[in-house]
Amino acid sequence: MRFGVVRFPGSCDETDALLACRRFGEAEIVWHRERDLHGLDAVVLPGGFSYGDYLRVGAIARFSPIMRAIVEFARVGGPVLGICNGFQVLCEARLLPGALLPNTGLRFLCRQVDVRVANADTSFTRACGRGERLSLPVKHGAGRFYAPDEVLDAMEANGQIALRYADGHNPNGSARDAAGVTNEAGNVLGLMPHPEHATDPLTGSTDGGRLFASAVEQIAEGTAVAA
Amino acid sequence: MSGASTVEHSTLRHRELGLTDPEYERIVDRLGREPNDVELAVFSLMWSEHCGYKHSRRLLGRLPTEGEHVVMGPGENAGAVDVGDGLAVAFKVESHNHPSAVEPFQGAATGVGGILRDVFAIGARPIAVLDSLRFGELDSARSRYLMNGAVAGIGHYGNSIGVATVGGEILFGEPYESNCLVNAMCVGIAPSERLVRSAAAGVGNLVVLLGALTGRDGIGGASVLASAELGEESASKRPSVQIGDPFEEKKLLECCLELLDRGLLASLQDLGAAGLSSSASEMASKGGVGIDLDVACVPRREPGMEAFEVMVSESQERMLCVVEPARLDAVRAVCDEWDVGATAIGAVTDTRRLRVLEEGEPVGDMPVEALIDDCPLYDLAPQRPVSPVYAAPRARLEAGTALGETLLALLRSENIASKRWAYEQYDGLVGSRTVRRSGSADAAVLHLTHDGTSGAIAVSIDGNGRRVACDPYVGAAEAVLECARNLACVGAEPLGLTNCLNFGNPEKDHIAWQLERAVAGLADACRALGVPVVGGNVSLYNEGGGGPIYPTPIVGMVGRVPDPTSVPESAFVEEGHAVALIGPFRPALAGSELDALRGRLVNGLPEVELKAQARALDAARAAVRSGQLATAHDVSDGGLACALGECCVAGGIGARVDLAGLVRRLAEGGAPRTAETALFGEGPGGVVIAGPGEAIARLAADDDGSDRRVILGETGGDTLVIETGSTARLDIEVAAAREAFERGVADHFS
Structure with missing residues (x-):
């Protein structure tokens, strides 16, 4: 099992993601100028401020050379996890529906929140139980998930809002308490909370490990299509 | 070339650039001719206080700078200490006060950017930022504007660059109204050979x-x-x-x-x-x-x-x-x-x-x-002020307020209340090293290596300008002690110290006196604890329209934590734990937060016995390192009652404690208003600990007969009840304490 963690200029949590992945498999950094994923089994787009998040969060990174390979990898079913800025990049790249707007409080927020697993049948939640609560940290200034109501209705009907903030835990005003959403096929997950910061008992909870374990389980079963 | 004619010949441009006539003549003398515009611009900056330390360099020579762990001392971009296993930790604190007073967002942001560069300039990867901030009181719109901007600026820079902001402190006082302080400290890590x-x-x-x-x-x-x-x-x-x-x-x-x-x-x-x-x-x-x-x-x-x-x-x-x-x-x-x-x-x-x-x-x-x-160096002309330099703070609490109400007022006061509103705007987690986050322990604790094989470090930054204003020598020494005590609460022994001296105009005799006495206090405390100063910064001329700021030496320390898995929290974590106090703790109301709330600012603080304080730190550290403690929290602003209240709030658990012994000792020492003094008096040395009954009893039994380890009571319930041996009894609900503590600062920004 080989994870690849993409490093854009301005990525901040790529080392954290790499460490988290290595608790569950092999992992390596993929420089944004690469054009080939070289047979990786899963891809992580990490948190940070790619390209300074100038123009609009995630808007420049989606044009990075590596993104073309990632779009193709996702199209054929490869597991892609976008965390925080990675989620923003996935929305900009149209791999995920919706967009991420500034928090309703208009401030950056770093705090531990609870999320509930609303769909335990995606590439990154299959090791969780439906309804299970996970304690994960958030840290972002633009994490308010938005999509038009009809899109949200369709997403809910299709189980694409895979993770929801628990009651009273929505830190940013996200529509329908969406903390993490998937594409229709369920192999691409973007979420604002940071599972990579929840894999070491010494630095917080270990609940985030379930997401990485899910991808490992899926690859082991060979249900994903390798790029 | 004679000096007098030189000044006549020049256009007096040097004065606009902040150089005095004799300084200009000195430049002419060193060059052997008049400087041109380029040279004058360069000299004016190199000989400015900010770059040349011309009013402070001689004083700074009094600080101890040598120690067995020092790898780089003052003079380099940042200091560095050896933390073992071939690793060095680099750190430095620096001010960005005046830019922040003029434009708080960019001023604070570039303050962080500057201190980060100092650390990676010596080859260390920055892993943590801490900030020490001072503003005027929060009922002033200008203070809120400055704090709002400075906190957002710190967050903007630190969050975007991916360095965790793991700690700091924010205090308020009228003398900072027009001249806020923004001191940023960066900590970095490097293989020793890469420095x-x-x-x-x-x-x-x-x-x-x-x-x-x-x-x-x-x-x-x-x-x-x-x-x-x-x-x-x-x-x-x-x-x-x-x-x-x-x-x-x-x-x-x-x-x-x-x-x-x-x-x-x-x-x-x-x-x-x-x-x-x-x-x-x-x-x-x-x-x-x-x-x-x-x-x-x-x-x-x-x-x-x-x-x-x-x-x-x-x-x-x-x-x-x-x-x-x-x-x-x-x-x-x-x-x-x-x-x-x-x-x-x-x-x-x-x-x-x-x-x-x-x-x-x-x-x-x-x-x-x-x-x-x-660069010319000037001797200060220190003169103890004959009349008070600072007006007493505005009274906010009447004498005679009930004990419980007094505690709630203290927990709600902006100096003591939670700074969550600020620290939630900082990414404290990036880097995956943060074992103890802001608000969860007295010092931040960071892994050295991600495989957990090299232990951890603890970092803290401290200072209390109001107490330094009361007594520059004692107040400065207390800053060193408090920082070391915060480290001790997570089991760390300080390896090195960095400081930022924020003062008013040193050309004034009474400011020179504050500076001279404060440096003496810092130097003596560092020597008593055996902690070398490895770098720092001086910020003078901090005076707005209303006079000088409180003299504000800020102290940052780095210490080694051998075992990060057994670090206690600053919260009560379980019902039925025994609560004890490690001393010697001799509280006094003089210079306390309660004094300030009542509108008093005294002249002089009780003397500090540095040797006894060093032993107290050893005792606290040993207790934490025994691995038996669930809780350790130092007694500082607001005294023992506030320390206990904070432990209750953080853990959501009440406690029942008895301070009759402390009150009795205070009475024997002739202290007035003993119950109030025991509850709210301040002074260095005290650490509140809690843990399983047998473990705390064993620690207390090790007491050598002095007042160093006293069992106070037990955790549990929804209220904090403190007996003082007389009819005076403090009894408040934890929920009320939490409300006061959490809203004291946040409500100013809602």
């Missing part, structure tokens, strides 16, 4: 400018803003404040560390105050060499810049390095990969002169020694 010094070496080597383009921003910042009092016209100095770009610095940081990893640089120096002038002359001075710079080679952000503007620009996100000519292509290749600018702008010479060229033509030529070593 690099800034001395330029190798005649013929190239001087290469890395990073952002050079513009007109920040011109004269060091002299115009940082070395004079703030006045009515300060808003017009807003263009002198630099603009930060954390994305540029993130690339620069990664690029510099990669260049050092590959061994491509002979030396490295950041560009801070006074820009190229200061960086080049300091590198040349340390290397005993000269440097030629051609300003025409410097990539510009805007056209038409004069040579002097290029030399003194404080554009951010730039570094200067020395490179062997054969390695220039390799350096460029790494910089290209990171999209970082790299331009050879000069060379190392054997002239010991800083020569400024423009397209090859000399436009400035100064001996490096004149710029660095000949």
Whole structure:
């Protein structure tokens, strides 16, 4: 099992993601100028401020050379996890529906929140139980998930809002308490909370490990299509 | 050339640049001629208080700087200590007060950017930032504006560059109303062999400018803003404040560390105050060499810049390095990969002169020694003030308020209330090293290596200007003790100390006295604890319209935590735990937060016995390192009742404790108002601990008969009840305490 963690200029949590992945498999950094994923089994787009998040969060990174390979990898079913800025990049790249707007409080927020697993049948939640609560940290200034109501209705009907903030835990005003959403096929997950910061008992909870374990389980079963 | 005629001949431009007539004459004397515009601009900055430390350098010589763990001491971009396993930890605190008072967001942001560069300039990867902030009282709109901007600016820079902001402190007081303080401390980690010094070496080597383009921003910042009092016209100095770009610095940081990893640089120096002038002359001075710079080679952000503007620009996100000519292509290749600018702008010479060229033509030529070593140094004329320097704070609490109400008022007061509103705006987690976050322990605790094999470090930053105003010597010593006590609460022994001395105008006798006494207090406390000072910064002339700030020495420390898995929290974590106090703790109301709430500011604080305090720290550290404690929290602002209240609030668990013993001892010592003093009195030495009954009993039994370890009571229930042995009894609900503590600051911003 080989994870690849993409490093854009301005990525901040790529080392954290790499460490988290290595608790569950092999992992390596993929420089944004690469054009080939070289047979990786899963891809992580990490948190940070790619390209300074100038123009609009995630808007420049989606044009990075590596993104073309990632779009193709996702199209054929490869597991892609976008965390925080990675989620923003996935929305900009149209791999995920919706967009991420500034928090309703208009401030950056770093705090531990609870999320509930609303769909335990995606590439990154299959090791969780439906309804299970996970304690994960958030840290972002633009994490308010938005999509038009009809899109949200369709997403809910299709189980694409895979993770929801628990009651009273929505830190940013996200529509329908969406903390993490998937594409229709369920192999691409973007979420604002940071599972990579929840894999070491010494630095917080270990609940985030379930997401990485899910991808490992899926690859082991060979249900994903390798790029 | 006689001095008098010199001044006559000049246009008096030097005065506008902050140089005195005798200083100007000294420049003429060292050059053997009148300086031209370029040279005058360079001298005015190099001889400013900010760069030259001309009013403080002699005093700073009193601080102890040697210790067995010191790898780099004062004089380098940052200090560094050995933490074992081939690793060094670099750290430094620096002020960005005046820029923040003029433009809080950018001022604070570039303060963080500057201190980060100091740390990666010596080859260390920044892993943590801590901030010490001071503002006027929060019912002032201006104070809220400054705090709002400074906190957002710190978050903007630190979050965007991916360095965790793990701790800090914010205090308020009327004297900071127009002159806020923004001190930022950065902590970095490096393999010891990668540490690099800034001395330029190798005649013929190239001087290469890395990073952002050079513009007109920040011109004269060091002299115009940082070395004079703030006045009515300060808003017009807003263009002198630099603009930060954390994305540029993130690339620069990664690029510099990669260049050092590959061994491509002979030396490295950041560009801070006074820009190229200061960086080049300091590198040349340390290397005993000269440097030629051609300003025409410097990539510009805007056209038409004069040579002097290029030399003194404080554009951010730039570094200067020395490179062997054969390695220039390799350096460029790494910089290209990171999209970082790299331009050879000069060379190392054997002239010991800083020569400024423009397209090859000399436009400035100064001996490096004149710029660095000949900076005039002034003796202070300290004079103990005969009348109070500061007005007493406004009274907010009536005498005779019930004990429970008093505790709630203290927990709600802006100095004690939770700073969650601020620290939630900081990413405290990036880097995956943060074992103890803001608000969960007295000091931040960070892993050294991710595989957990090299233990951890603890970091804290502390100072209490109001107490220093009451007594500069004792207040400064207490800052060292409190910082060390915060470290002790997580089991860490301090390895080194950095400080930032924030004071008013040292040319005034009473400010000089504060400075002199405070440095004496710092020096004695450092010696008593055996902690060396490895670097720091001085910020003088902190005076707004209303007079000087409280004298505010800020102390930052780094200590080693052998076992991060057994670090206690600052919360009560379980019902039925025994609660005890490690001392000696001799509280007094003089200079306390309660005194301030009642509108009092005393002259003089009780003496501190430094040897006893050092032993108390050893005892607290040993107790924590026993691995038996669930809770450890130091007693500071608001006294023992506030410390206990904070433990209850953080854990959501009440406690029942009895302070009759402490009250009795206070009575025997002749203290007045003993119950109040026991509850709310302040003074160094106290640590509240809690844990399983047998473990706490064992620790208490080790007491040698003095008042060092006293069992106070037990955790449990929904209320905090404190008996004082008489009819006076404090009894409040934890929920009410939480409400007061959590809303005291936050409500000002809702």
